[in-house]
Amino acid sequence: MKTFTLLLVACLTVGCSxxxxxxxxxxxxxxxxxxxxxxxxxxxxxxDMQ
Incomplete structure (x- = not known):
């Protein structure tokens, strides 16, 4: 689970920068x-038109 979270953070960092x-x-x-x-x-x- 820690590896998945690290991979997700890395992808977001690269994508947003x-x-x-x-x-x-x-x-x-x-x-x-x-x-x-x-x-x-x-x-x-x-x-003025009415």
């Missing part, structure tokens, strides 16, 4: 799927 791999880099053009069309007038009048 290693750094995770870097995230994948995006390839190609990065464009928004649905670009928002915002009017400045809409921002000012949005709260």
């Amino acid at each position: 290693s750094t995770p791999p870097p995230p994948p880099e995006p390839k190609g053009d990065i464009t928004p799927v649905n670009p928002a069309k915002v009017n400045l007038a809409d921002l000012y009048t949005q709260g």
Whole structure:
């Protein structure tokens, strides 16, 4: 049982101390799927509509 506990602690120590791999880099053009069309007038009048 002592050997199993030592092995478990060793695996956790090695697993937690290693750094995770870097995230994948995006390839190609990065464009928004649905670009928002915002009017400045809409921002000012949005709260006044009832």
